[in-house]
Amino acid sequence: MQKKYECVNLSIDGDVATVQLNRPEKRNCLSPTLHRNMVDALNEVARAKCKVMVVTGTGDSFSAGMDLEQCFFEPFDDPDKFNDVNAPCFEWFTHLKSFPAVTVAKVNGWAFGGGFEIAGICDIVIAAEESVWGLSEINFGIFPGGGATWSYAHNMLRKQALFYALTGATFTGKEAVALGMANIAVPLKDLDAEVDKWVKNLASKGRTVLRKTKEVYEKSLRLTFAESMEWEMAKMWELSRETKDDWIRTALASFKKREFKPGLQSYTLTKNV
Ligand code: COA
Numbered sequence: 001m002q003k004k005y006e007c008v009n010l011s012i013d014g015d016v017a018t019v020q021l022n023r024p025e026k027r028n029c030l031s032p033t034l035h036r037n038m039v040d041a042l043n044e045v046a047r048a049k050c051k052v053m054v055v056t057g058t059g060d061s062f063s064a065g066m067d068l069e070q071c072f073f074e075p076f077d078d079p080d081k082f083n084d085v086n087a088p089c090f091e092w093f094t095h096l097k098s099f100p101a102v103t104v105a106k107v108n109g110w111a112f113g114g115g116f117e118i119a120g121i122c123d124i125v126i127a128a129e130e131s132v133w134g135l136s137e138i139n140f141g142i143f144p145g146g147g148a149t150w151s152y153a154h155n156m157l158r159k160q161a162l163f164y165a166l167t168g169a170t171f172t173g174k175e176a177v178a179l180g181m182a183n184i185a186v187p188l189k190d191l192d193a194e195v196d197k198w199v200k201n202l203a204s205k206g207r208t209v210l211r212k213t214k215e216v217y218e219k220s221l222r223l224t225f226a227e228s229m230e231w232e233m234a235k236m237w238e239l240s241r242e243t244k245d246d247w248i249r250t251a252l253a254s255f256k257k258r259e260f261k262p263g264l265q266s267y268t269l270t271k272n273v
Contacts, residue, residue: 001048002011003041003044004034004076004120005037005041006033006037006142007021007023007031007033007034008020008021008037008038008039008041008063009021009022009046009058010041010044012044012045012050012167012214014203015049015050015051015052015053015054015095015179015203015207016050016052016054016199016203016265017045017048017050017054017101018053018054018056019038019041019042019045019053019054019055020054020056020057020058021034021055021057021058021061021063021173022057022058022241024057024058024059024060025059026064027059027061027063027064027109027110028057028058028061028063028064028110028115028187029060029063029064029065029066029067029072029225029247030063030065030066030067030071030114030115030116030161031067032070032071032085032086032087034067034094034131035071035085035086035088035089035091036088037050037114038088038092039088039091039092039095040095041094042092042095042099043095045099045101046095046099046100049102049207050101051098051102051202051203051205051207051210052102052103052104052199053099053101053102053205053253054105054106054199054204055089055096055104055105055106055118055122056105056106056107056108057108057109057115059109059110059123060106060109061108061109061110061115061117062091062105062106062107062110062111062118062119062131063110063111063112063114063118063134064110064112064113064115065112065114065115065116065117065136066089066113066114066146068140069082070082070085070125071085071086079158079270087247088178089114089146090146092161093117093118093121093147094147095123095178096118096121097121097147098218100211101210102123102124102202102203102210102214103121103122103123103124103127103210103231103242104123104125104126104195104198104199105118105119105122105124105126106126106127106195106234107119107125107128107131107133107173107176107182108128108131108188108191109128109129109130109131109132109172110131111127111132111133111134112133112136113132113134113136113137113144114136114146114148114222115146116133116134116135116144116148117146117147117148117151117152117182118151118179119133119151119181119182120148120150120151120154120155121147121151123214124183124198125176125181125182125183125190125211126181126182126183126184126185126186126194126195126198127130127173127176127177127184127185127186128173128185128186128187128188128191129173129174129180129185129186129187129188130172130173130187130188131172131173131176131183131188132168132170132171132172132173133170133171133172133173133176134164134170134171135148135152135164135165135168136168137165138165138166138167138168140180141167142173143165144165144247151273152164152181155180155181155234156179156180156181157180160179160180160226164242165247171183174183176260182262183246184198204241204266204269205266205269206243206246206257206269206273207272207273208239208242208243208273209243209247209273212235212238212239213224215235215270216231216232216235219231220232232257241255242273243271243273244271244273246269246270246271250268250269250270251267253269255259255267
């Protein structure tokens with residue numbers, strides 16, 4: 001399924017959705033229309049129960065962040081308008097953070113401010129080595145807001161986080177790996193193939209186990225060890241029921257027959273769980 005919104009392209013191919021920010025002439029900066037399109041696109045992907053959603057940009061940019069004119073400068077003097085324009089942004093950023101599918105940011109170029117934030121919110125980031133990242137807010141007199149501080153602070157170590165937020169210095173996709181903002185960086189020419197490889201890996205896993213792995217990880221960060229252990233086991237039984245005990249009936253039954261080595265391979269899904 002392909003859908004073209006005014007500023008976003010969406011494609012859904014079985015278990016995998018690809019969402020492209022599409023304002024290349026404006027470096028894919030996030031306009032009010034683009035925000036509204038993202039609210040709709042993410043709802044569509046969630047309804048389709050995809051396992052993986054790739055977020056990327058068209059042209060030479062991932063995203064140059066919030067549209068500084070349409071989201072900030074123009075509506076600034078009308079507080080109602082300012083809120084109306086920016087509410088959809090907070091809505092889809094929040095949805096992205098707790099998204100049921102695994103979210104993969106494919107950072108193909110410029111990633112500033114809100115664009116940097118999107119990558120920071122996603123579960124996995126695969127970047128072009130040549131991509132350029134920056135917390136540019138300090139360069140126009142504010143600090144990273146609307147979740148952008150959360151986003152960099154939860155991925156980078158303190159010294160690095162403060163250095164980049166305070167100076168507005170840029171770094172490359174290659175450097176983003178050591179800085180904790182990306183998992184993998186490859187030359188731009190290899191980016192599609194690298195992302196496809198990991199998307200295929202993810203899509204071979206069960207939908208329920210992918211979703212619950214994310215949920216349990218996020219929740220465990222806020223629990224004590226004892227609380228987390230209890231929560232993990234409760235969620236384990238929930239997973240077992242929702243997948244009709246597939247981990248025992250299919251995966252471990254297959255292991256018992258020595259059909260695969262779980263350390264090196266996934267079991268073969270026989271049900272769409
Ligand atoms: N908001 C509004 N417009 C933006 C924008 C943004 N965040 N980022 C880029 N644009 C616009 C430019 O103003 C320009 O518009 P024009 O053609 O009407 O003049 C167009 O997109 C192309 O940008 P340009 O600056 O010419 O491209 P470049 O390739 O030389 O530089 C950037 C790319 C990303 C370095 C530069 O556009 C930039 O600094 N953008 C702002 C980044 C930022 O601070 N984002 C944080 C927002 S929270």
